[in-house]
Amino acid sequence: MGIRLYQEPRLANPVLVAGWPGIGNIGIIAVDTLRGVLRAEEFGEIEPWEFFYPKRVSIRNGELVDLEFPSNKFYLGKTENRELIFFIGEEQPTEGRGPYAEGEKAYQMANLVLDVALKFGCHRVYTSGAAVAPIHHTMRPKVWAVPNSEDLIGEVRSYDNTILMSDIEGRGGQGTITGLNGLLLGVAKRRGVEAICVMGEIPLYLQGFPFPYPKASKSVLEVLATSLGITVDMEAIDNLVARSEREIEILYHSLPSEVREQLEKLRHVAYAKPTEPGPITEEDKKKILEDIDKFFRKEDKGS
């Protein structure tokens, strides 16, 4: 099990930005877009065979020529004032259970990523993912930010459009970040590296659909750009968002009218401080969320 580096660049105080697939592929789209914008180049990988089942076999003229595994690659990107290492994993190591990493393999993977971060002197790690929220898809997704140190709370709070767990009603600052986006945060803490996980909101009714939600990726990208102090050309992601919006609208209007009526109410649900209270009562809000939850449970059973 190992890391394979094709080059060993000398870097000055870089940061590492990691992304894995997850709900709506929000995190990985944000990270991959940033990687593309900065034209970051591949410089290493984690050997995948101990973590993953292969994804493709190539047989030519009766001979096995290649077995391809999900990729786990490191890229190096630079701006005028910042050097960034990207890590992009095509899958999370699951040990054959759920879709998100857990257990020994996930821990090993997180440590290997951090080994590379520390080898090149990274002082900070960013991970990104999705936050399922009772919002309407026409709203601008906020970004839930979770640092691995109290010292970072002030900084995180200063970012535009960002909320902490304690801003979310009923959570009391508590929550769980599943998979490697969360685990890397914890492993970084254990190894003395500061880290922040930024999660873009996805409407709860879109979380189960098998398509990406780049609108939330854009929110994540904006926060990453602010935090990194870099300017990012948003054209590529804006195009993705426009296409996705059209697809979601088509889907939304194909829903039964009674479902749409319920979902419309989400336009007025305020669940995070310090948002201004909406024109509905707390009781209404509870009822809306319960009805929507009930509807989607019923849909799940039916499918």
Add this chain to the structure above:
Amino acid sequence: MSGECGSKIYRQVAFQSSSLVVGWSRDAGKLGPKVTDYLNRQLDAQELAEIEPSDFFPLGGVSVEDDVAQFPESKFYCCQERNLVIFKGDPPRAEWYKFLNSVLDIAEQCCHVAELYTIGGMVSFSAHTAPRELLAVANSPEVKKILSRYDIVTDMDYETAPGQRPTISSFLLWVAKRRNIAGASLWVPIPFYLVAIEDPEAWRKSLEFLDTRFGLGIDFTELDEDISRQREKIARARIHSPEVDDYIRKLESNISLTREESEKLVAEIEGFLTKRE
């Protein structure tokens, strides 16, 4: 005796350079389990070793199949006279790379295995009356050259289709290649309506190759009886159901069935062949 990586070695056998045949318990037409069982019976093979399941299978209970509780099996058998080692196992559910290396560790360290053959069934849209073919994928040009001397298709091109994954046999073949162990995966196309049940003609096709390759002197009588029985049963199904007969006739004439027709044929044949007599 306990070996490395959670394995148990039951006996020490002095092999010089042996061959390994690998069959997986879950296989199209029950090819893997039936061929390995037939080999073990015919060669009076002895239990040699096994891999402990705890690292590779979820052990939160047991699955029940055909009314019987199952438990993952990863067992080696050997026939010293023929220099042959047989592995019969369930495909692991986790730690695939470690598991496949454990298979090869035991094969190399206990049996000095120099070459391996995996056997397996693949789905075919031909009729059961068409002769079975044997296809091979080699992990080196040298193995391919050896196989081309036999009645085997050795020029297959294939790439995993989107949404699918390679087979565990392909993974094993790749691991063997990394370890410089010569090997090939052998495949028999199985009529789709026999995939979930049994295809003794496919078992025979695999066994014929192994028999010739290793000079095993296999007695096929028992297997030929199975083949005759199944042919008769399907013939009766065709008489009993003109629809089934029509579908099979179409396949025999290389005419594709619609999805609905295919599903109906599978249901009818499975019902007929698994009916208690």
